[in-house]
Amino acid sequence: MLSSSAHPEHPGETPSGETPVADGATELRHTDAEEDRTVTEPVDWLGLPEPIRDRVAELAAAALGRLPADDVPRQLRPVARFAPAKRARLGGSALLAALRDSTRFRTAVLEWLREHRVDALDPNVADPVAAAAAAVLLNESSASSRVRLVARHTEESTLRAERDAALARVRRLESEVERLRAELEQARQEVERARAEREDEVVKLRGRLREQGVTVRRAKDEAAEAVAARERIEAERDADVEAITARYERERQKAAAERARAERAMAEAEAARQSAREARDADEVRLSMLLDTLSGAVDGLRRELAVGGSPRRPADTVRGANPGRRGGRVSEPRTLDTLLSLPSVHLIVDGYNVTKTGYPDLSLAEQRQRLVRQLGALKARTGAEITVVFDGADVTTVASAGPRTVRVLFSDPGVLADDVIRTIVRSEPAGRPLVVATSDQAVVTSVCAAGAHAVPAAVLLTRLGRV
Numbered sequence: 001m002l003s004s005s006a007h008p009e010h011p012g013e014t015p016s017g018e019t020p021v022a023d024g025a026t027e028l029r030h031t032d033a034e035e036d037r038t039v040t041e042p043v044d045w046l047g048l049p050e051p052i053r054d055r056v057a058e059l060a061a062a063a064l065g066r067l068p069a070d071d072v073p074r075q076l077r078p079v080a081r082f083a084p085a086k087r088a089r090l091g092g093s094a095l096l097a098a099l100r101d102s103t104r105f106r107t108a109v110l111e112w113l114r115e116h117r118v119d120a121l122d123p124n125v126a127d128p129v130a131a132a133a134a135a136v137l138l139n140e141s142s143a144s145s146r147v148r149l150v151a152r153h154t155e156e157s158t159l160r161a162e163r164d165a166a167l168a169r170v171r172r173l174e175s176e177v178e179r180l181r182a183e184l185e186q187a188r189q190e191v192e193r194a195r196a197e198r199e200d201e202v203v204k205l206r207g208r209l210r211e212q213g214v215t216v217r218r219a220k221d222e223a224a225e226a227v228a229a230r231e232r233i234e235a236e237r238d239a240d241v242e243a244i245t246a247r248y249e250r251e252r253q254k255a256a257a258e259r260a261r262a263e264r265a266m267a268e269a270e271a272a273r274q275s276a277r278e279a280r281d282a283d284e285v286r287l288s289m290l291l292d293t294l295s296g297a298v299d300g301l302r303r304e305l306a307v308g309g310s311p312r313r314p315a316d317t318v319r320g321a322n323p324g325r326r327g328g329r330v331s332e333p334r335t336l337d338t339l340l341s342l343p344s345v346h347l348i349v350d351g352y353n354v355t356k357t358g359y360p361d362l363s364l365a366e367q368r369q370r371l372v373r374q375l376g377a378l379k380a381r382t383g384a385e386i387t388v389v390f391d392g393a394d395v396t397t398v399a400s401a402g403p404r405t406v407r408v409l410f411s412d413p414g415v416l417a418d419d420v421i422r423t424i425v426r427s428e429p430a431g432r433p434l435v436v437a438t439s440d441q442a443v444v445t446s447v448c449a450a451g452a453h454a455v456p457a458a459v460l461l462t463r464l465g466r467v
Contacts, residue, residue: 043136043143045100046093049151053092055133059120060095061087063112071108073098099137110137128153327448330435330455333463339453340382342433348424348452349375349460350417350438351390357439357457372406374464379405387424391417418443425450 048056064072064080064087072080076098079091088095099106113120123135123142132146330336339345355367362370368390379386385407392410411417418440425447428434434452437460438444444454 043139043147045096045136048096048136048147049154051129051154052132052136052147052150053096054088055129056099056136057088057092057095059113059117059133059137060099060109061091062117063109064095066112066116067105067108071104073102073105076105106137113137327434327451328453329444329448330453330459333459333466336435336455336459336463339433339435339455340378340384344385345382345433345435346385346387346428347375347378348421348434348436349386349388350421350436350440350443350457351388352417353438353440354457354460358461368408372408375406378464389417389420389424422446422450425452 045056061079061084064076065084069077076091076094079087079094082090099109110121119125120130121134121138123131123138123140123146125131125134128146128150132143132150135143135146330339340347349371351368351371352364355362355364355371359367359370372388375386375388378384386405387407387409389409389411392412392415409420411420418438421436421438421443425434425436430451434447435455436443436447436452437455437457438447439457448454
């Protein structure tokens with residue numbers, strides 16, 4: 001806190017008891033005699049008090065935008081391009097340095113102010129800041145004293161503001177102390193009340209403790225009786241356990257004897273079954289040798305008589321007709337129904353090619369399950385042999401659920417499902433009707449060349465939708 005001797009409590013009194021002047025102009029007039037008796041001191045342009053500094057920078061900034069380019073020092077030309085409102089705020093130091101160092105610039109600023117802001121060059125105005133700024137710009141002998149006076153007033157104002165702030169903080173702290181005292185008193189009363197309540201509660205607890213002591217003694221007596229009863233029950237239980245254990249041992253020995261007899265019977269039955277299998281195998285071998293002998297005799301007779309040497313049939317000798325290609329492309333569900341009604345027909349399905357056409361939004365596992373379930377229903381209606389082939393590269397686990405009537409194959413790692421389909425088509429005997437469901441044109445071309453019928457995935461899905 002500030003001492004009362006350095007900073008008086010009443011703003012109307014100075015430390016010496018004299019009444020301060022109302023403004024800086026009167027005091028400046030009092031110091032004129034001193035100014036005449038002292039040598040003119042140079043003004044520190046960059047060390048001016050902030051109010052004078054801002055005033056001088058504002059006047060120089062106002063003149064800067066209107067001066068000819070020749071009168072503006074090189075270092076101020078970037079400042080001249082600022083907006084008028086920013087020149088004094090952002091370029092204040094540069095403006096003061098130019099006024100100090102450039103007589104030409106300072107003269108140009110003074111000339112502009114005499115023409116447009118003549119009131120700014122009056123060192124006798126009532127405002128001490130404006131008067132000091134004018135004296136500094138005019139380089140008057142009273143400039144230093146006016147600057148010191150403004151600096152002193154500024155410092156006093158700052159000190160008064162700090163004192164007032166300190167007093168306000170003191171008042172706030174006193175209020176806080178009073179509030180804390182009131183809260184402390186209230187807390188003390190609460191503690192007293194709580195202490196009285198605790199004492200009442202202690203009295204009640206003591207009475208309850210005496211009652212519980214009686215209950216505990218009674219419980220101990222009952223526990224002792226319970227322990228005695230438990231020991232008696234355990235003794236009876238041990239006797240029962242020994243009796244049950246003996247009876248169980250007898251039963252176990254009897255069961256072991258029965259199991260040994262059963263094992264001997266099973267061994268005898270297995271020996272009999274083995275003898276029967278050996279006898280049946282011997283009969284089958286003899287029958288196979290007999291059939292081979294008969295087959296050899298028949299073949300020798302055919303060769304001797306030159307009968308049956310050609311596989312052709314009478315219909316194969318008809319002129320003007322040829323068997324043509326066996327495979328083809330199917331574009332309608334009705335044609336697919338016709339093919340599936342053929343005897344011994346084999347339907348081979350390119351799994352993911354069909355599922356990603358019909359229901360691509362499902363996961364791969366759900367796609368497989370749905371397709372196999374629909375093919376199982378188709379198998380039940382048509383009786384056709386159905387094989388569905390999936391790529392096995394991304395399959396880690398395979399669900400076992402699904403119709404057992406549908407053959408589900410996964411290609412080995414590094415093998416495409418398309419190659420597996422081509423291998424199945426080539427492995428089928430000539431003359432068996434084959435239908436391959438896929439929209440892969442490379443697979444379609446190869447299976448048609450091998451004699452199979454190719455059905456687009458969309459046609460098969462249409463047929464499955466009617467199942």
